Amino acid sequence: MRIIVIGAGEVGYNISDILSKEGSDVVIIDRNEERLKNVSENIDVQTLHGSGSSPEILKKARLDQSDMIVAVTDSDETNIVACLLAAVQSRSILKIARIRNPDLNRDSKIFDRNHLGIDLCINPEREAVANIINLMEYPGASEIIDFAEGRIKLAAFFVDGRCEAVGKELRDVKNVCGTADFLIASITRNTEPIVPTGKTIIRENDYLFVLSESKNVRNILQFFGKDVAPPQRVFIMGGGSTALMLSEILEKKGVLLKIIEKRQDRCDTLASMLDKAVILHGDGTSQDLLKEENIQEADYFIAVTNDEEANILGSLLAKQLGAKKAISLINRVDYTHLVPYVGIDGVMNPRQSTIGKILHFIRKGKILSATPLRDEKAEAVEFIALETSEITNRPLKEIRFPKGAIVGTILRNDEVIIPWGNSVILPGDRVILFALRSAIPQVQKFLTVKLDYFG
Amino acid sequence: MKAGKILSILGAFLFFIGLLMILPLSWSLFCGDPDVEAFGIAILAVCAFGGILYFVTRSAEEITLSHREGFLIVAAAWFLAAAAGSLPYMIAGVLPGFTDAFFESASGFTTTGATVLTGLDGMPHGILLWRSMTQWLGGMGIIILSIAILPLLGVGGMQLYKAEMPSPVKDKLTPRITETARTLWIVYVILSTAEFILLLFGGLEPFEALCHTFTTMATGGFSTHDASVAYFQSPYVQTVITLFMIVAGVNFTLHHSLLLGDFKTVLRNSELRFYLGVLLAGTLLVTYDLWHTVFDRILVSFRYAAFQVVSITTTTGFVTDNYERWPGLSRFLLLLLFFVGGSAGSTGGSIKCLRILLILKHSAVELYRLVHPHAVTAVKLGKQIVAPETMASVWGFFILYLGLTVTATVLLLLLGLDPLTSFSATASTIANVGPAFGLANPSSTYAGFPCPAKWILSFCMIAGRLEIYTIMVLLTPEFWKK
Numbered sequence: 001m002r003i004i005v006i007g008a009g010e011v012g013y014n015i016s017d018i019l020s021k022e023g024s025d026v027v028i029i030d031r032n033e034e035r036l037k038n039v040s041e042n043i044d045v046q047t048l049h050g051s052g053s054s055p056e057i058l059k060k061a062r063l064d065q066s067d068m069i070v071a072v073t074d075s076d077e078t079n080i081v082a083c084l085l086a087a088v089q090s091r092s093i094l095k096i097a098r099i100r101n102p103d104l105n106r107d108s109k110i111f112d113r114n115h116l117g118i119d120l121c122i123n124p125e126r127e128a129v130a131n132i133i134n135l136m137e138y139p140g141a142s143e144i145i146d147f148a149e150g151r152i153k154l155a156a157f158f159v160d161g162r163c164e165a166v167g168k169e170l171r172d173v174k175n176v177c178g179t180a181d182f183l184i185a186s187i188t189r190n191t192e193p194i195v196p197t198g199k200t201i202i203r204e205n206d207y208l209f210v211l212s213e214s215k216n217v218r219n220i221l222q223f224f225g226k227d228v229a230p231p232q233r234v235f236i237m238g239g240g241s242t243a244l245m246l247s248e249i250l251e252k253k254g255v256l257l258k259i260i261e262k263r264q265d266r267c268d269t270l271a272s273m274l275d276k277a278v279i280l281h282g283d284g285t286s287q288d289l290l291k292e293e294n295i296q297e298a299d300y301f302i303a304v305t306n307d308e309e310a311n312i313l314g315s316l317l318a319k320q321l322g323a324k325k326a327i328s329l330i331n332r333v334d335y336t337h338l339v340p341y342v343g344i345d346g347v348m349n350p351r352q353s354t355i356g357k358i359l360h361f362i363r364k365g366k367i368l369s370a371t372p373l374r375d376e377k378a379e380a381v382e383f384i385a386l387e388t389s390e391i392t393n394r395p396l397k398e399i400r401f402p403k404g405a406i407v408g409t410i411l412r413n414d415e416v417i418i419p420w421g422n423s424v425i426l427p428g429d430r431v432i433l434f435a436l437r438s439a440i441p442q443v444q445k446f447l448t449v450k451l452d453y454f455g
Numbered sequence: 456m457k458a459g460k461i462l463s464i465l466g467a468f469l470f471f472i473g474l475l476m477i478l479p480l481s482w483s484l485f486c487g488d489p490d491v492e493a494f495g496i497a498i499l500a501v502c503a504f505g506g507i508l509y510f511v512t513r514s515a516e517e518i519t520l521s522h523r524e525g526f527l528i529v530a531a532a533w534f535l536a537a538a539a540g541s542l543p544y545m546i547a548g549v550l551p552g553f554t555d556a557f558f559e560s561a562s563g564f565t566t567t568g569a570t571v572l573t574g575l576d577g578m579p580h581g582i583l584l585w586r587s588m589t590q591w592l593g594g595m596g597i598i599i600l601s602i603a604i605l606p607l608l609g610v611g612g613m614q615l616y617k618a619e620m621p622s623p624v625k626d627k628l629t630p631r632i633t634e635t636a637r638t639l640w641i642v643y644v645i646l647s648t649a650e651f652i653l654l655l656f657g658g659l660e661p662f663e664a665l666c667h668t669f670t671t672m673a674t675g676g677f678s679t680h681d682a683s684v685a686y687f688q689s690p691y692v693q694t695v696i697t698l699f700m701i702v703a704g705v706n707f708t709l710h711h712s713l714l715l716g717d718f719k720t721v722l723r724n725s726e727l728r729f730y731l732g733v734l735l736a737g738t739l740l741v742t743y744d745l746w747h748t749v750f751d752r753i754l755v756s757f758r759y760a761a762f763q764v765v766s767i768t769t770t771t772g773f774v775t776d777n778y779e780r781w782p783g784l785s786r787f788l789l790l791l792l793f794f795v796g797g798s799a800g801s802t803g804g805s806i807k808c809l810r811i812l813l814i815l816k817h818s819a820v821e822l823y824r825l826v827h828p829h830a831v832t833a834v835k836l837g838k839q840i841v842a843p844e845t846m847a848s849v850w851g852f853f854i855l856y857l858g859l860t861v862t863a864t865v866l867l868l869l870l871g872l873d874p875l876t877s878f879s880a881t882a883s884t885i886a887n888v889g890p891a892f893g894l895a896n897p898s899s900t901y902a903g904f905p906c907p908a909k910w911i912l913s914f915c916m917i918a919g920r921l922e923i924y925t926i927m928v929l930l931t932p933e934f935w936k937k
Contacts, residue, residue, distance in 0.1 A: 020630075025634075026630050027630050033842070040613070044613055044631055044632050045630050046628075046629060047627070
């Protein structure tokens with residue numbers, strides 16, 4: 001597959017890296033030569049210097065021979081124009097654009113096939129807000145990812161010492177837990193992911209990925225000693241568009257909100273848009289202000305300013321002052337994997353959400369969704385099993401899976417099955433599979449070879 | 456830097472070099488030459504050594520390389536290639552000493568064309584083919600060939616590519632480095648085939664045509680005769696070779712554009728114009744100088760002048776006449792042209808036209824700035840502004856290049872060689888030309904040089920082929936610090 005990526009920022013860089021490693025030919029366009037230099041030094045792609053909305057440059061990038069264009073510059077307009085130019089060149093090319101302006105996004109009809117013809121619009125902030133809301137429903141988890149339209153959830157969390165499961169082999173854990181069925185799909189220990197077997201022993205500070213039916217998630221978190229009460233009081237640091245989007249949703253849920261924003265005019269806007277939330281004019285990293293507003297009573301402190309270092313510091317300060325949990329908005333992948341270790345409970349990463357969404361879209365057809373997990377070292381893949389596929393109609397233990405891959409859940413009609421060695425995948429089942437990044441190309445081959453034959 | 460990773464790549468690389476010797480081996484078998492055994496032993500030794508090295512040090516991990524590792528691997532690969540390539544000469548007894556064999560082999564891979572061999576006309580064909588083949592392989596780059604062919608180097612390839620092709624402006628023709636490498640090699644093979652056919656029309660034996668094609672397209676300069684191209688006494692052959700030397704000195708991305716039918720890019724290219732301008736100006740001056748002094752007829756003067764100017768400028772090093780007996784102006788111009796070279800991204804060596812052009816433009820900009828102190832000034836190449844860092848790197852290269860030339864010249868003088876020989880031989884080997892003046896004039900060889908001088912010149916050839924930086928960076932203490 002030949003793909004043109006416009007914008008060599010964090011999202012463009014990471015998408016190109018992943019796609020190139022998976023075997024696509026990537027051309028990346030940016031106006032900043034420094035960034036391009038960084039790209040060409042680290043990943044095997046072609047770089048082009050120029051504007052992504054220039055027909056000349058797109059021609060140079062051989063738009064006519066490309067299968068997809070991914071426009072992820074900071075400018076919505078550039079992204080839209082690039083997709084329009086691509087549409088003029090060829091009807092069949094897939095077009096993905098990052099559109100951040102919430103006003104543009106609200107009326108998504110204009111982007112459909114009959115108008116602008118953009119196949120996928122992504123608003124990173126919206127994706128991230130959805131993530132956070134999900135996370136807040138299950139306060140014990142550090143990450144929550146939906147599968148099968150939310151019927152299956154993947155919860156990720158650290159194991160603390162007081163949990164019963166510590167020191168036990170995985171196959172014994174279920175007996176202790178009782179009825180709720182779940183699968184521990186992956187364990188990150190000392191930043192390295194491991195694919196667990198029945199004999200793997202759970203240790204303190206392991207970072208577990210647990211898959212289960214949505215209704216059981218609370219019980220499972222409770223079993224692992226996690227707090228599951230929904231939040232009552234929430235502090236939000238920063239009053240940008242992300243904060244506003246988040247506040248609107250939380251307000252509807254009846255959560256008591258306090259929003260801290262530095263700029264007076266933005267405070268006024270917020271006050272006019274929100275009815276119940278307390279708008280505070282000041283600095284979110286000021287101890288006095290936080291104490292004065294009873295930070296120790298807060299269930300959540302969510303830092304969503306544009307300054308990610310300030311978000312991290314603000315979250316740490318709030319936790320130190322007594323806030324129960326803290327979530328930070330962090331865009332740099334470099335920081336993301338550090339966060340759980342310094343004491344921040346969750347990360348919202350709009351860029352990573354964007355990457356996840358794009359990958360999901362790219363793999364559509366063969367694979368329903370793919371979500372990069374922490375550090376991007378592992379991925380969860382959702383697909384529909386086919387009649388002709390090697391994995392159907394045979395007990396799982398007889399299937400030779402690529403190394404580093406494990407079947408997490410099977411969804412048959414409305415029944416959720418947590419598989420074990422004798423389980424059989426039937427054609428038409430939706431399967432969620434976990435794989436380390438290194439195993440992804442093999443997994444894809446494994447799944448698609450038969451599919452091509454089928455189609 | 457991880458030793459295992461570096462050694463495993465070098466092991467695979469050596470194995471590959473060993474396999475390449477199968478071609479001369481099969482030629483020898485076909486002709487029934489006495490050097491079959493030499494190639495057999497050399498292939499076994501090189502492949503066994505490389506294979507064992509690879510299997511002992513390889514790991515399942517995906518190979519990613521840092522800049523430093525890239526430099527180290529490329530530099531080591533070139534020295535190893537030269538050493539491996541010297542085995543057939545030693546085993547066949549053509550050049551029994553390691554120093555001579557290494558010199559000849561390094562001169563081959565770096566496309567220099569400086570030789571210590573005499574009596575080429577009676578050599579076994581396998582050896583002659585291997586000599587020419589090393590030049591052809593080294594011309595487009597042995598690392599680039601490995602990137603194109605060995606799947607092992609997919610991800611780490613970019614670092615190696617940059618270390619072997621350190622031209623100031625980098626063009627990646629396709630999204631993937633392996634594709635780019637393959638494309639360059641395909642263009643190279645197409646042009647070589649064209650020359651081969653044209654030389655056959657000139658009445659050359661297929662073997663001679665093949666060897667000369669190899670060494671022309673690589674701008675190498677090895678011949679199958681002591682008298683070089685002069686042996687053929689054919690204006691047609693001279694003209695064909697002149698044309699293909701010019702072609703080989705052009706940036707291969709331009710050839711690629713041309714093959715795709717994109718004439719506009721090619722015609723607008725300012726480096727190409729400069730390169731052709733230098734060739735034309737040099738030819739005209741030398742023609743004027745030769746007319747009535749060496750040759751009576753102006754057309755003959757022009758043919759000899761064009762051949763020699765092109766041969767020296769593109770750093771090929773073929774000769775049709777002993778230029779040392781030419782008048783002063785011609786000799787001076789030829790010596791000066793040692794420092795020009797082909798285009799960036801061509802098979803030619805030396806400083807390269809692009810750098811000379813940029814330096815001239817930069818100087819012009821400085822003058823302009825003196826007249827208009829407030830003017831916005833920038834060095835431009837076509838419609839693009841050349842970044843100040845690029846300019847700085849060009850100047851840095853220029854200074855290092857001259858610095859290495861001076862250092863090596865001084866070392867040769869210390870060994871007791873005369874100034875003209877020392878300077879011209881150094882300049883010739885760093886530029887990968889081949890013949891020089893004095894002791895190393897076209898009708899002589901490097902055989903008379905003292906042993907240490909041959910090592911110094913071998914080093915100069917490899918440093919010159921890898922455009923100085925890649926080798927010099929290894930000599931800085933900073934490189935080896937953790």
